[in-house]
Amino acid sequence: MASPDTLALPAVQLESESLRFGKPDSGWRRLLHEIVFESDTRTGRLFDIILIAAILASVAAVMADSVGSIAQRHKTLLDTLEWIFTALFTLEYAARLACVQRPLSYARSFFGVVDLIAVLPTYLAAFFPDAALLIDVRILRLLRIFRIFKLMAYLAEFRLLGEAMTASTRKIMVFLSVVLMIVLIVGTLMYLIEGPQQGFTSIPTAIYWAISTLTTVGYGDIVPRTDFGRALAGIIMLLGWGILAVPTGIVTAEMTAQRFRSHVAASRRCLECGSGDHEDDAGYCRKCGARLEH
Secondary structure (H helix, E strand, C coil): CCCHHHHCCCHHHHHHHHHHHCCCCCCHHHHHHHHHCCCCCHHHHHHHHHHHHHHHHHHHHHHHHCCHHHHHHCHHHHHHHHHHHHHHHHHHHHHHHHCCCCHHHHHCCHHHHHHHHHHHHHHHHCCCCCCCCHHHHHHHHHHHHHHHHHHHHCCHHHHHHHHHHHHCHHHHHHHHHHHHHHHHHHHHHHHHHHCHHHCCCCHHHHHHHHHHHHCCCCCCCCCCCCHHHHHHHHHHHHHHHHHHHHHHHHHHHHHHHHHHHHHHHHHCCCCCCCCCCCCCCCCECCCCCCECCC
């Protein structure tokens, strides 16, 4: 189970999310918004912990239901748990729509779609007769595994990783373009060296071999037989070690930068009144005058 500090999202992210969907000014909707969306309060943190436990339990129930012996022995229990989890997630989805000023914006967001997918298959499966549409029902039941994505909304590390990957998209695309050129050239060379008689029947087949070799997967269904082909394969194997480290380094560097910016933003927040957006060299809060902790 994640610790309370892990569940607490940075205040800057909370403000941006409230601004995106609209935070009510007062009343029960504002109170509900603080519980459902904000993890820096005691009730909000407790709500997230309960919801994470329910998500993990529901995914475990779906996995257990896929095991034939368990499903036959505990069918009634699993069906009951499924409806309990569905009712819980339905109430959560309705609460999120009710406590924001722009519910349609939340419904169209990534987590809004995930929340809908988490509950919709259960209701749809109830309207299909098992005898006639058993395959369709099973497909709908498999969609419930998308509940695991709901965890991304409650762990700050998921958001940090997502922001880092988004910021690294351009660099990763350039890297993938270089890799694509390498496998294209190597695949063509291997097709010319080995030829159809060694299993390299076409350039696309040779490119498939180059990709599996460069990524160090190496299925072994196609292997070079000539000395030149083996030499080229050895070079690609050694090159694959270095290539696999490049995207990891790109994302790691961006994650470090994102975490540094989060710490800087947190250090600029007043502990007395909660106001932010102070200058980097500010020593006192611009609203209440309290000393800023660095």
